Amino acid sequence: MHERELRAFVATVEAGRMDRAAKALGYSQPAISYQINCLEQELGTRLFVRHPDGAQLTREGAMVLPAARAVLSLVDGIRDAAAQQSRTPVRKLRAAC
Template identity: 75%
Template sequence: MNERELRTFVAIVEAGRMDRAATTLGYSQPAVSYQIKCLEQELGTRLFLRHPDGTELTKDGAMVLPAARAVLTLLDGIKEVATRDIRDPVGLRVSG
């Protein structure tokens, strides 16, 4: 499982439809479907029920959603810290 798959999963939940999530993410609709297929295979469960008018979370999908959001929040925090210019008192960049 990777960040892109998790972001795609959350985007579909928020948009209610795979095509709308694809537009929001700037991906093609087949790419979104593929990301979800990969995530479902890795987790060994279906996350969505697909309907002509959109998607619906399965029970397992609803259980995964809070953890996916938490992981993405942590990843965003790591990226923010990593890109912040942290300096020590003598003006040298602090590393590790």
């Protein structure tokens, strides 16, 4: 399971369509579809029912969604903490004897 797969999944839920999710993430629609297919294969379940007018979340997809959002929130928090740390000036301690 990869971050990009979870991001594609959540973006599709939020956009309601894979093409809109792709645009929001800066990917092509086939790339989003591929990421979601990979996630579905790894989880062993369908996350969406695809329709010509969009993608409808399945019951299993609805169960996965809160965990996917939580994982992405943690990943974003790690990135924010690392970025904050890199902006913190390093101070040297000098001691004289």
